[in-house]
Amino acid sequence: MKKMIIASTSTVHGSTYLEYLLPTLKLHFKGVKELLFIPYARPSGISYDTYTAIAKKAFSNLNIDVKGIHEFENTKEAIKNSEAIFTGGGNTFELVNQLYKNEVLIVLKEIIDNGTPYLGTSAGSNICGVNMKNTNDMPIVYPPSFTTLGCIPFNINAHYLDPIEGSTHMGETRDTRIKEFHVFNDTPVLGLREGSWLEVANDAVFLRGKLTARLFEQNKQPIELKSGGLINEF
Known part of the structure; x- marks a missing residue:
C-alpha cells in the first residue's frame, strides 16, 4: 500500500524548510x-552533506534522525532497509540522472509500492509521475531516460504559476508549455501550486492544502480541482 506525500515545494514564503508541512509529516512518519x-x-549546486544537514535540522523537530543515501556504500540496500524516504528538490535532470547512475530507481519504486512512507518535494515530487517531462528545470545533464517512478498515473508540474494578468513578459506561460507537451504526449499533467501537496494512500490520490490545482489533459480544457478531493479518476 503506497503512503506518499508529494509536495510542490519544501518551503513556502515566510517559513523555514518544511515548516508548513510538519503537522502533516508528524502523522505521515509516525513511528x-x-x-x-x-x-x-x-539545489543551487550544494553538496550532498550540506543538503542532508538541512533535512536533518528540519526533521529534528519530529525527533527523526536523517541519513543521506550517499553515506552508504550500498545504496540499494540502504533503500531496501529504510524506514522512510525523503527525496528533496533541486534539479530534476540531475536527480533522475543519479537515480539511474546508482541503479536505484526500480528498487525505490518497489519499496514505495510496498508501503514505505515517502516524501517528495519539488524535483522529488516530479519523479513520482509517469515521466519527468513537465519539470521546469534546465537540462544541465542528460539522464539515460525521462521515465520515472510512475507511482501516480499523471505528471507533476511543481511550483505551478498562473498567467499574470497585464504582465508584459513575452515568454511562454506554464499553460502554454503544457499545451506544447500535449501535442506529442497524452499523459495528464497536474499543475501543483506553492503550498499544495498530494496525499497518496494506495491508489487514492487527494489534493491537500488551501489552494486548487490545475489539471491538464490532452484535447481538453484545463480544470481546477478543489483541495480535499480525490483527483486520480481520469
Whole structure:
C-alpha cells in the first residue's frame, strides 16, 4: 500500500524548510526513527552533506534522525532497509540522472509500492509521475531516460504559476508549455501550486492544502480541482 506525500515545494514564503508541512509529516512518519534522504537534486549546486544537514535540522523537530543515501556504500540496500524516504528538490535532470547512475530507481519504486512512507518535494515530487517531462528545470545533464517512478498515473508540474494578468513578459506561460507537451504526449499533467501537496494512500490520490490545482489533459480544457478531493479518476 503506497503512503506518499508529494509536495510542490519544501518551503513556502515566510517559513523555514518544511515548516508548513510538519503537522502533516508528524502523522505521515509516525513511528519512524530514522529517515533516508536522497539529496541527488542538489539545489543551487550544494553538496550532498550540506543538503542532508538541512533535512536533518528540519526533521529534528519530529525527533527523526536523517541519513543521506550517499553515506552508504550500498545504496540499494540502504533503500531496501529504510524506514522512510525523503527525496528533496533541486534539479530534476540531475536527480533522475543519479537515480539511474546508482541503479536505484526500480528498487525505490518497489519499496514505495510496498508501503514505505515517502516524501517528495519539488524535483522529488516530479519523479513520482509517469515521466519527468513537465519539470521546469534546465537540462544541465542528460539522464539515460525521462521515465520515472510512475507511482501516480499523471505528471507533476511543481511550483505551478498562473498567467499574470497585464504582465508584459513575452515568454511562454506554464499553460502554454503544457499545451506544447500535449501535442506529442497524452499523459495528464497536474499543475501543483506553492503550498499544495498530494496525499497518496494506495491508489487514492487527494489534493491537500488551501489552494486548487490545475489539471491538464490532452484535447481538453484545463480544470481546477478543489483541495480535499480525490483527483486520480481520469
